[in-house]
Each structure stands twice: as structure tokens, then as C-alpha cells.
Amino acid sequence: MTDPVLSLSALTRDFGPFRAVDGVSLTIRRGSITGLIGPNGAGKTTLFNMVAGTLKPTSGTVSLNGTDITGLPSEALFARGLARTFQIPRPFRRMSVLDNVMLAPPAQLGETVFGALFGRGKVAAEEARLRDKARDILAFMTLDKLADQPAGKISGGQMKLLELARALMGDPSVILLDEPAAGVNPSLTRTLIERIEELNRRGTTFVVIEHDMDFVMRHCDPVIALAEGRVVFEGSADEARVNPLLLDAYLGAPA
Amino acid sequence: MIGLISYLAFFATMAGILAIVVLGLNLQWGYTGLFNGGVVAFFGAGAYGTMILGGRPEPGQFGGFEWPFLFALAGGVLLAGAIAWIVGILTLRLRHDYLAIATFGVAVAFESIARNAEWLTGGAKGLRGFPRPLEAAIGNTFVYGLCFLAMVMAVLAAVYWALQRLVQSPYGRALRAIREDEVAARSLGKNPTRLRLQSFVIGSMIMGVAGGLYVAFYAFVSPQDLAPILTFQVWAMLIVGGAGNNRGAVLGAFLIWGAWTGSGFALSKFAPAAMQLYTGPIQYILIGTVIVVMLLWRPQGLLPERITQRFTKTASKVGTTSKGAF
Ligand SMILES: Nc1ncnc2c1ncn2[C@@H]1O[C@H](COP(=O)(O)OP(=O)(O)O)[C@@H](O)[C@H]1O
Numbered sequence: 147m148t149d150p151v152l153s154l155s156a157l158t159r160d161f162g163p164f165r166a167v168d169g170v171s172l173t174i175r176r177g178s179i180t181g182l183i184g185p186n187g188a189g190k191t192t193l194f195n196m197v198a199g200t201l202k203p204t205s206g207t208v209s210l211n212g213t214d215i216t217g218l219p220s221e222a223l224f225a226r227g228l229a230r231t232f233q234i235p236r237p238f239r240r241m242s243v244l245d246n247v248m249l250a251p252p253a254q255l256g257e258t259v260f261g262a263l264f265g266r267g268k269v270a271a272e273e274a275r276l277r278d279k280a281r282d283i284l285a286f287m288t289l290d291k292l293a294d295q296p297a298g299k300i301s302g303g304q305m306k307l308l309e310l311a312r313a314l315m316g317d318p319s320v321i322l323l324d325e326p327a328a329g330v331n332p333s334l335t336r337t338l339i340e341r342i343e344e345l346n347r348r349g350t351t352f353v354v355i356e357h358d359m360d361f362v363m364r365h366c367d368p369v370i371a372l373a374e375g376r377v378v379f380e381g382s383a384d385e386a387r388v389n390p391l392l393l394d395a396y397l398g399a400p401a
Numbered sequence: 402m403i404g405l406i407s408y409l410a411f412f413a414t415m416a417g418i419l420a421i422v423v424l425g426l427n428l429q430w431g432y433t434g435l436f437n438g439g440v441v442a443f444f445g446a447g448a449y450g451t452m453i454l455g456g457r458p459e460p461g462q463f464g465g466f467e468w469p470f471l472f473a474l475a476g477g478v479l480l481a482g483a484i485a486w487i488v489g490i491l492t493l494r495l496r497h498d499y500l501a502i503a504t505f506g507v508a509v510a511f512e513s514i515a516r517n518a519e520w521l522t523g524g525a526k527g528l529r530g531f532p533r534p535l536e537a538a539i540g541n542t543f544v545y546g547l548c549f550l551a552m553v554m555a556v557l558a559a560v561y562w563a564l565q566r567l568v569q570s571p572y573g574r575a576l577r578a579i580r581e582d583e584v585a586a587r588s589l590g591k592n593p594t595r596l597r598l599q600s601f602v603i604g605s606m607i608m609g610v611a612g613g614l615y616v617a618f619y620a621f622v623s624p625q626d627l628a629p630i631l632t633f634q635v636w637a638m639l640i641v642g643g644a645g646n647n648r649g650a651v652l653g654a655f656l657i658w659g660a661w662t663g664s665g666f667a668l669s670k671f672a673p674a675a676m677q678l679y680t681g682p683i684q685y686i687l688i689g690t691v692i693v694v695m696l697l698w699r700p701q702g703l704l705p706e707r708i709t710q711r712f713t714k715t716a717s718k719v720g721t722t723s724k725g726a727f
């Protein structure tokens with residue numbers, strides 16, 4: 147792999163005596179949609195949390211575009227183009243859907259006390275620009291009709307789309323999606339997949355945790371499998387399809 | 402007639418001062434979700450700070466520097482801000498539970514210092530004698546009362562205006578996001594430590610402003626003014642008016658202060674003599690009941706938070722989007 151956007155080296159995380167992620171070394175190819183699979187409790191979310199800066203690793207390193215980012219907080223990583231969504235959506239419930247999205251861009255002029263109090267004109271211009279962009283993104287995610295709704299009142303599936311919409315607002319180069327299709331109805335799932343593929347064509351790298359094997363086999367390449375905190379498989383979707391270990395564990399009877 | 406107007410001016414002045422305190426708490430709790438159980442400490446810091454710097458000298462008493470009112474007030478406000486900053490740093494990220502305990506503690510400590518550090522605070526008898534701004538120039542007590550009311554209302558309006566600017570901007574959006582979900586806000590690039598600390602310090606300084614006005618109004622401050630009931634009243638005002646809504650905060654201040662003074666008046670006028678001993682406790686029970694009823698019946702307050710901010714509303718511009726080009 148010549149151009150890794152992310153590389154993880156011996157990444158490990160303990161919770162007390164329990165080792166949730168155990169020496170994971172991986173590279174994520176730029177421009178890929180990498181699938182991350184594995185049974186519940188395998189450590190997938192914990193791995194995401196470490197890469198995205200939500201949790202500090204016990205040991206090991208992460209680098210983004212060749213720069214060591216180990217231990218940087220998630221707020222710093224978002225500004226560097228690394229975004230993530232959550233397995234259980236975390237909308238800002240008592241804020242409108244539009245505000246949820248407009249929040250995201252880093253270093254807004256009106257985000258300081260001084261700018262908010264005294265930079266009215268410039269802030270208004272910036273807000274107008276952000277509003278247009280946010281409306282475009284909401285339309286892209288089919289959420290435009292809900293823009294003025296409180297984010298706590300939309301459906302679980304729509305919250306998943308909102309998570310991605312918020313992430314897009316920061317123009318990330320890498321997006322980590324934690325079970326984006328879980329609990330989402332089939333028509334929204336189709337929307338979501340189309341949007342992911344479209345963004346990928348435009349150059350965004352995705353790492354996707356997903357239990358829906360149909361989704362993984364059809365849209366992800368490569369596929370990485372985690373079990374008990376370790377990488378147990380790494381290869382193309384075609385290889386994954388015929389790997390006996392994965393067939394047993396995730397695919398049920400061979401198709 | 403003049404008596405009635407005087408009384409109304411007195412009432413409105415006090416309500417206006419309290420409304421400023423409630424606005425400070427609204428920034429902390431309503432917009433940022435920071436629990437402040439020690440409102441009196443920051444109000445008191447403003448009051449004592451202003452009194453010590455701007456008061457008249459007394460024999461054997463530190464302070465009484467007779468600074469011009471605005472400078473004394475600024476000093477009191479800075480003291481309130483400094484205490485808030487230290488509390489904020491010590492409780493690190495101002496997590497709910499630590500902050501609640503720490504602010505309760507600060508209020509108790511502050512009251513204890515006020516009661517015991519006689520050389521500085523005058524102890525239990527407090528500090529007396531404050532050259533009220535422009536009092537000599539205006540002379541007439543009745544007119545002065547009205548002028549003082551006008552000044553308090555002007556400060557209230559200025560604080561309201563500045564806070565509205567703050568909370569209706571991207572800054573306020575970031576505060577609300579931190580309040581709703583810190584982990585998600587961080588994943589979207591927001592720094593909760595900075596935002597929380599700022600919000601807590603600014604809110605506390607606003608409480609300090611109110612404390613300074615209070616001291617100028619009464620020309621007197623004592624540990625009695627730092628009783629926990631004040632924190633309790635201010636919370637009741639915010640809950641009744643509507644946390645997350647600055648107009649609600651002001652409305653709540655006037656309503657609850659009206660109910661408080663009204664019930665005190667009614668009890669002293671109409672209750673049997675034996676009951677009058679219990680006026681205080683009865684008022685406590687009344688205000689507690691108001692809070693409970695409000696939380697059950699209308700937890701969002703009389704004027705609830707606006708979920709859709711006017712300035713970001715989309716309805717007017719639908720149809721101008723260029724799909725997919727972001
Ligand atoms: N904050 C935590 N404290 C303790 N144990 C945790 C914590 N987070 C995750 N774990 C444990 O780590 C293991 C891996 O969890 P997770 O990464 O969520 O798995 P997955 O996403 O693959 O289902 C599980 O056994 C889980 O119970």
C-alpha cells in the first residue's frame with residue numbers, strides 16, 4: 147500500500163485488566179471504503195475512539211497523512227480532516243437540525259466572545275455562507291425538509307444521516323462511520339449508501355464498521371475483521387467471501 | 402402618591418438587580434448546562450469588592466478607598482470573575498457533579514469569610530457607608546431613587562443586549578452544543594474546556610455587576626445578604642421564566658420577586674400575629690412549591706428556549722440550494 151491516509155501501529159487499549167484492543171496495526175488506503183467487521187465486543191468502536199481522539203490509547207501510535215496524531219483530542223483531529231460518527235447517534239437534541247450542521251466548521255469568526263460581540267457584519271456574512279453550505283449538505287442527505295426541526299425529534303435513521311451531514315460540514319478527508327446502517331430502514335439505507343459512494347468518488351476515504359454483510363461485501367474494499375481486539379483477517383471483499391473463518395463467524399451458511 | 406411611586410421604584414430596582422443575576426445564571430445553566438449552586442458567592446464578591454474599593458473609610462477597617470463608583474464596580478466584578486476562574490480551573494472541566502459541589506462550597510466559604518474576617522468585611526455587622534453615585538449632585542431622595550432605577554434598568558438592558566448577541570451567534574451555538582453532548586461537540590472540533598470556563602466566568606462577572614449595584618443601592622452589605630435563600634430565589638426565577646431564554650430570565654425575576662415581596666406583605670398584613678413569626682419559613686415553602694409545580698407542569702418555563710434560532714431560520718430561502726455542490 148503506497149499511500150496510506152491512516153496508519154495504526156500496535157494500537158492497544160485496556161479497560162482495567164481487560165484488553166479491548168490488542169496490538170492492532172493497520173493502514174487505510176487513501177480513497178478506499180474500508181470495511182471493519184467483527185462480532186460485538188470485538189473492539190471496533192474502541193478502535194475508532196482511539197483513532198478519532200475520543201479515547202487515549204494505552205499504547206501504540208496513530209498517524210494521519212504521515213503525521214503522528216496519537217493522543218490528540220478529537221476537537222483537534224476534526225480540524226485536521228478526520229471526522230467520525232457514533233454507533234448510537236449523538237444529536238444535539240434541543241438544537242435545530244440546521245444548527246446541528248452549521249455548528250461543525252472549525253474556527254468560525256463568531257465562535258469567540260469578541261467576534262460574537264463586535265464582529266457582527268463579518269459573522270453575518272460567514273453565517274450566510276455556512277447556511278448555504280449546510281442547506282446543500284442537508285439536501286444531499288435528504289434532510290432538507292427537517293432543517294428547522296429539533297434534532298431530538300427526528301427518527302433514529304434520520305439521526306444517522308444527520309451524523310454524516312455534520313461530519314461533511316468540516317470537509318473531512320477521512321470519515322469513520324460506526325454502524326451507519328444499523329436500525330435504519332431500507333430506503334434510508336439505500337440513500338446512505340449512495341451518498342457514501344458519491345462522496346468516495348469525490349475523494350473522501352471511508353472506514354465503515356458494519357454488520358450488514360451485504361453492504362460490506364458489495365461496497366467495501368478492503369475488508370478487515372477484528373475479533374477479541376485483534377486483526378484476524380485483512381483482504382479484498384472477494385477473499386473475504388471465501389474465507390472459511392469469516393464464513394463461519396459472520397456469513398452463516400455459505401451462499 | 403409619592404410614597405407609592407417610591408415603593409414601586411424600590412421594588413423595580415431590586416427586581417432589576419436580581420434580573421441581572423438571573424441573566425448571569427442563564428448563560429451558565431440555560432445555555433451551557435453549568436450548575437452553579439453558589440450564586441451568592443459571585444453576587445457577594447461583586448458586592449463586597451465594590452464596597453471595599455468604593456466605600457467610605459472607617460477606623461480600624463481595611464478598605465474604604467472611595468474609588469469612583471465605576472472603578473469600584475469594575476474591581477468587584479473582577480473579583481467575582483477571578484473566583485469563578487479559580488473554581489473553574491480547579492474543577493478542571495467543570496463536570497456537573499464537581500462543579501455543583503465546588504460552587505456550594507465556595508458560597509459557604511465566602512459567607513464564612515464575610516462573617517469572620519472583620520478587618521476586611523466588617524464581620525457580622527457588615528460594611529456601611531457608600532458614596533452612592535451622583536447622589537450629592539441630585540440631592541432629592543425621591544428623584545434620586547428614580548435615577549437609580551433608571552441606571553439599573555440601563556445596566557440590565559446592556560447586559561441583556563450583550564448576552565443576546567453572544568447566545569444568538571456561533572458562540573452561543575457552540576455553548577448549546579456542549580450543553581447537549583460534550584463528546585459529540587468535541588468530535589466536531591469544539592473545545593469544551595475553553596467554552597465552559599469562559600461561560601462560567603462571564604456569567605459570574607454578570608452576577609458580580611448585580612452585587613455592585615446592590616451595594617450602591619443599599620450603601621450597606623453584610624453576611625445576611627449572602628444567605629443561601631438568594632441562590633434559591635435566583636434558581637426559581639430562571640426555572641419559572643425559562644432556562645435558555647433571556648427574556649424568560651428577566652420575566653421570571655420580576656414575577657418571583659413580585660410574588661416574594663407580595664407574599665411577605667400579605668403575611669404581615671393579614672396573617673394572625675402568631676403566624677407572623679413564621680413569615681420567612683412560609684415564604685420558603687411557597688417558593689419551593691412554585692419550583693416543584695413549575696417543574697411538573699411546565700419544565701421548560703413560561704418562555705421556553707427557542708429551538709430554531711431566528712437568524713438561522715431557513716424558511717425564507719428555500720429553493721436557492723445548488724444540490725450537491727457543497
Ligand atoms: N468505556 C469502557 N469501559 C470498560 N469496558 C469497555 C468500555 N468500552 C468498551 N468496553 C469493552 O471493550 C470491548 C470492546 O467494545 P467495543 O469496542 O464497543 O466493541 P464493538 O464495537 O466491536 O462491538 C467490550 O467487551 C466492551 O465491553
Ligand SMILES: [Mg+2]
Pocket residue numbers: 190191192233
Ligand atoms: Mg461498536
